[in-house]
Amino acid sequence: MLLSYLKLAWKVLLRRKFFTFISLFGISFTLMVLLVVVAMFDHTFGAHAPETNLDRMLFAQFLHVKFKDGGNMNTPPSYHVLNKYVRTLRTPESVAIASNFHATPSYVGNRKLDLDLRYTDAMFWKALDFKFLQGKAFGEPEVKGAARVAVINQSTARQYFGTDQGVLGRTIEINQIGYRVQGVVEDVPAMRFISYADVWVPITTSPDDLQRIGLNGDYLAIITAKSAADLPNVQAEFQRAVRAIPLPDPKNMKRLNFYADPLLAAIFSRQAFRQFTDDPENDGLAIMYSILGSVALLFMLLPALNLVNINVSRIMERSSEIGVRKAFGATGGTLVGQFLVENIFLTTLGGLAGLGLAYVALQLISGSDLLAYAHFELNWRIFGWALFVTLIFGVVSGVYPAFKMSRLQPARAAANNIERLGGFALSG
């Protein structure tokens, strides 16, 4: 029976090519946009190298001070705060501290290179999963000794040395300071805000005064729990530690909020929905997902409504067939099933076309150098998303027309005359 439905669905599609094209275009274009967004989202926030252990990682990136006069200060924390109150946490497996990255000038002959430089501790390399092409990371001795060593990415090696081979031991000069290259890693996309840089050097070589006591700075902490299940314990201990941080100006400062959150909350939702998130329990992710879900739903609504409209007119065209099927034993439920199968078939075609379009779009974006080292790709997770969204399309746009179809009476009469419904009704 399924084969019969599919054969018929294919024939119906071919019968009205223009409407089929409009339906498929609506679905595939919408899906393409959704898939591109999902691919970019996945690329930025998904568990990809070097942030492979995201399921058991927390990030402390911003602290927020409320002033008594109603003012606010939102700032990355100082090294002092992280080193004294976060690194000393007992529940996590590890705590790494790194600076945010900043474009730093470097010169190759007369050519200026703006290299993104990040200062890190030794634990940074253990917490994250960088792929080393040559050499190795710097360790505790180099960090303690403030050794002028660097790990650079492959593109920097090529740009600075003209090759990515045999660069270990050579010196790269950044901001007029020479660093000996100790390792070369695969490029990390610029959208991986926590791990990305062109050059990583020991945190102790930073020009900042790491001993300065104060809340604000330019650093972040990467906290790895022993397991995903242990994250709440780590967060609870983190909050206890935060309560021990003294307010430097208690006369004017009212409260300090500082949270260890999963990646997406740390980077985006905790800041974006701050009026709702002054609470360790609410990191804003639920609000963000609700908004994203609603936007996606609205975005899908237009092509879905278009499809509903086309489907209803298709059903009216096929009322004779519906009448015949009912006459020969189809129940309302069977007809709903048939129409949903046909519609899911149509939307699946649209979904596959959308997947193809999304692939092309992502290739174009990846190749355009808009985002450094971005390499967007369609993985199985995104393919699963596409199938899921397609299914939603198929069901949402098919249910109402299918219901209408199943309610169609094969024989109906009105007024004085027997009316022919789609030419089906028996003669009168």
Added chain:
Amino acid sequence: MEPTLTKNSLLADATASISLKNTPMIKLTDIEKVYQTDTIETVALNRVNLTINKGEFVSVMGPSGCGKSTLLSLMGLLDEPTGGTIEIDGRPVTSYSDKELARLRNHKIGFIFQSFHLINDLSVLDNVELPLLYRAGLSGKERRQRAHAALDKVGLSARTRHFPSQLSGGQRQRVAIARALAGAPEIILADEPTGNLDSVMGDEIMDLLLGLNRHEGTTIVMVTHDENMAHKTERLIRFFDGSQVS
């Protein structure tokens, strides 16, 4: 001894046939059908009492709008009466659910329409297979075999892969008859089956229906405007203004 036995068995067959002919297949009792709109009430059938026996071939005649269509719709369980009861093969069906009615239609009734109502996007074989799609427990192979057998009966086994648009009117109606036969129904309801055909093709179709009735004992109710065709059937019922007049 043998001729006597044959004589006896023939006699037994004839007796069985007579007793079968006296068993009601479709029984309408006090059937009323009223169509109601906001302003107009139309009585399509007015207290119709009619019995069609098993194996009978009955034709229904009457002017347009006299209720023939409604009668056939009610007999085919495609519509519900406003009043009265319908019995199919001795079972009252008035309280049947949509699912039960669909099952009864699928197993007991075959429809033939004036305009054939074949699905143009399906091949001849797929069209004929259609009633069997809704019958549980049949494999694809069985469905195909039955569809082939039905097409064989109407002499169209060479056209299985054709599409309706590639056939003549007479051939299309024969496909429609094969579709009605595929499920081996005991009742065939034919709505002006020769109405869209020329006289030669009309005769062919009529012969086919007569053959089905005589050789397979199928109960047939045929609506027609053609007196000649109607007189070929066992019984002629005339309708006028929603009532049976003869």
